[in-house]
Amino acid sequence: MLNLHSKQRCDIAFTLIELLVVISIIALLIAILLPALREARRAATRVKCLTAVRTVGAAMLSYEVDQNRLPAHVYEIAVNKGVYAPEQISNGEVVSSIGSDVDARPWYRPYIQSANHFQCPFLPELDLEVDTSGSGYGLKRLYGDYELTPGYFCDSDDGSTFNKPLDTWVSTADNWMYMGKRISVLAFDRMGYKSSNGLTTLNHKPTQYSGELQNYNKDDGKGYLVSQYRITDWGKTDAIRAQTEASYVFKDGHAGTFNGGMDSMVAVNAPQTITTTGVNHMMPAD
Numbered sequence: 001m002l003n004l005h006s007k008q009r010c011d012i013a014f015t016l017i018e019l020l021v022v023i024s025i026i027a028l029l030i031a032i033l034l035p036a037l038r039e040a041r042r043a044a045t046r047v048k049c050l051t052a053v054r055t056v057g058a059a060m061l062s063y064e065v066d067q068n069r070l071p072a073h074v075y076e077i078a079v080n081k082g083v084y085a086p087e088q089i090s091n092g093e094v095v096s097s098i099g100s101d102v103d104a105r106p107w108y109r110p111y112i113q114s115a116n117h118f119q120c121p122f123l124p125e126l127d128l129e130v131d132t133s134g135s136g137y138g139l140k141r142l143y144g145d146y147e148l149t150p151g152y153f154c155d156s157d158d159g160s161t162f163n164k165p166l167d168t169w170v171s172t173a174d175n176w177m178y179m180g181k182r183i184s185v186l187a188f189d190r191m192g193y194k195s196s197n198g199l200t201t202l203n204h205k206p207t208q209y210s211g212e213l214q215n216y217n218k219d220d221g222k223g224y225l226v227s228q229y230r231i232t233d234w235g236k237t238d239a240i241r242a243q244t245e246a247s248y249v250f251k252d253g254h255a256g257t258f259n260g261g262m263d264s265m266v267a268v269n270a271p272q273t274i275t276t277t278g279v280n281h282m283m284p285a286d
Contacts, residue, residue, distance in 0.1 A: 038207065048121040049189065049204070049247045050255045053146055056118060057186045057249030059111035060150070061172070069170045070186070071107075073151030105129075118144030120189055120203040120247075123227040124213070145203055145227060146187045147281060153178070153268060160269065172251040181266050181285035189246035190228050191260055192270070192279040201279070205229035206243050248284060258284045 064070050105115050105128075115128040123145050155167035155177050169176045169183075176183045189203040205211040211229035242261025249255040258265065260282055267280035 042207070045121050046204075046245075046247070046257055050257060052117045052119070052121065053187055053189070053247045053249045054253070054255040055112060056146060056148075057253060057255065059108055059117075060148070060186050061251075061253060062111040063108075064172060070150035070172065071148070072170070073148055115144075118146060120145035122204045126227075145190070147190055148187050149176075149183070149185050149283075152270075153183075153281075156269070178266060178268050178285075183266065183268065183283055184251040184286055185283045186249050186251060188248040188281075188283065191244060191246040191282040193267075193282075194279055200231050200244075201228045202231065202244060202246070203228055204245050204247075205231065206240075208243065209240070246282065 190201050193200040211231040244260040247257050264284045265282050266285045270279045
């Protein structure tokens with residue numbers, strides 16, 4: 001009886017080869033499923049980003065109904081020597097030409113549920129609702145992760161958007177033109193590059209490319225908080241540009257995600273009278 005029982009136990013045991021086969025199958029399944037899980041997670045984060053940027057756009061459009069213009073950009077305030085009222089400012093930052101901090105959160109509260117909509121979920125989370133006036137950052141955190149076009153970009157037929165306040169984009173009723181292309185973007189993820197050094201700033205870092213996370217002016221107590229990734233390969237080939245993406249919200253309120261390799265994408269220069277870095281921001285044209 002004992003010998004028969006022992007034989008039965010041996011019959012149902014795994015051999016080493018069988019165990020290795022099972023382990024190999026599990027490893028293969030993990031290798032197959034992990035990329036799909038990563039893409040599913042990225043797709044869910046992309047939806048969150050679209051929701052956030054669409055909410056920012058809706059707040060800007062509601063503001064225009066009340067104020068007869070879109071919110072002014074802090075750079076517009078600087079170019080115009082601070083002639084605009086605080087309630088027209090769309091984001092916060094120290095402006096040297098004004099010499100004071102600007103907190104836009106009180107002006108957005110009638111139109112947006114939370115200032116945290118100004119941050120892209122692909123980047124490290126910040127609580128933009130927190131009053132940081134006693135922490136050395138002043139009240140400058142609303143700048144967030146999205147670029148806002150009104151009061152910042154201007155009409156241009158020669159590629160220059162430098163210090164042209166009369167042509168600044170301030171109303172959805174106006175045609176916003178850049179190099180013969182009509183632009184209708186209200187707010188968008190950062191997707192910009194500097195032709196001088198080939199560096200690219202992105203909110204949505206491609207999973208297949210390494211990128212250094214930059215937190216601008218995080219520790220000096222003088223500037224605003226903004227995060228973005230910097231990669232060096234973006235401008236090299238169309239294939240790489242096609243694997244990068246950004247979310248945009250438009251004048252009519254709809255939002256969408258576009259990749260950097262689309263034919264509709266236009267490189268719009270930032271105003272160099274304010275930022276001397278010469279960044280080209282990618283925007284889809286109509």
